[in-house]
Amino acid sequence: MTHPDPGDWPSADAALDDIDLQTLDGIREFFQTADPMPADLPERIRFSLALRDLEIEVAHLADEEDQAAVPVRGAEHSRTVTFDSASLTIMIRIDANADGTARVDGWLAPPQRREIEMKTVADPLSVTSDEQGRFAFASVPRGTAQLIVRPAGERQGEAGRSVVTPALIL
């Protein structure tokens, strides 16, 4: 590959012209094809933002190997997802119910009693974990969902923030 003479290079100081804009269009098209954003990501973000709660701690997917599987729609088999935040690890197992809904079993670590809300495409659901940190939603509508672990009672002063998971597709 021969390198063009530097003297022939278009000036870096010149204003953008039509060729520049076309080149940038070409780069955009290239990456839109080579590395597209997941089509449902904006919808999941909109869903999360509806919380509008500033006193939150955001949990992240803990296991990289699982990440590709999480947004997949219509996966019928059971799967396990782990979320980590600074104060809490949330593990959930998602199973398909015969009626088309999903069953979600979860565990909190360290084990503790917390109020846990599941935002769904329909009404939010609410349960409480037991002393071992276990909780279960027997029937959750398929679609976008998000877990919110509410602050514990006042006697546990330091656990004052809600922990939310990224929105996921059940």
Next chain:
Amino acid sequence: MDTEGEEHGPVTVRANQPDRSARIASLVSAARAGDDDALGQIVTELSPLLWQVARAAGLSRGDAEDVLQTVWMRLLSHLDGIRTSMALTGWLVVTTRREAWRVRGAGRKLLPADQDWLSALPAAEPGSEEQVIMDDQRRALWTAMRQLPSRCQELLRIVAFVPRPDYAAVAAELGIPIGSVGPTRGRCLAKLRALLAGDQGENPR
């Protein structure tokens, strides 16, 4: 701007841009007042840009999703200081980039397997004649991009997704030198153009 050229793609896009800035500004002020739908429209409009920012910083697809969720949540507490489309785009790009660096610094490997877009050379066996021309253009661009320093690859990838009226703000935030009247070509784009020009007619494939 040039209204005569509305039939032609890029010109049409630019002709619509002033409207876009005003529309984004009003969406921001509606979002600040608590309008979730306005906020949602902003998310839909700018997430594809932020996706490329996060991926260009070397994140896996899963990490990029997490970072976008985090950045948009953080925007909620910064809306008060943001009035214009330029300020919004600039803040979002810089915050996404910083958050991406933070996540990547947390012990993750530099280049995840799904990040290797450089191996995504367009298919060599094309169908139609149009496909041949398209593939040739893409291959030339891909070949030229690959020869740029990685910093230039990242910058051009980001800037290509920035709405045009916001070029100047984003360029300034990213530390790209720009002139006093508006965005200039800059070193990266000038180099890419030189490489593309140098490739013409001498590509053995």
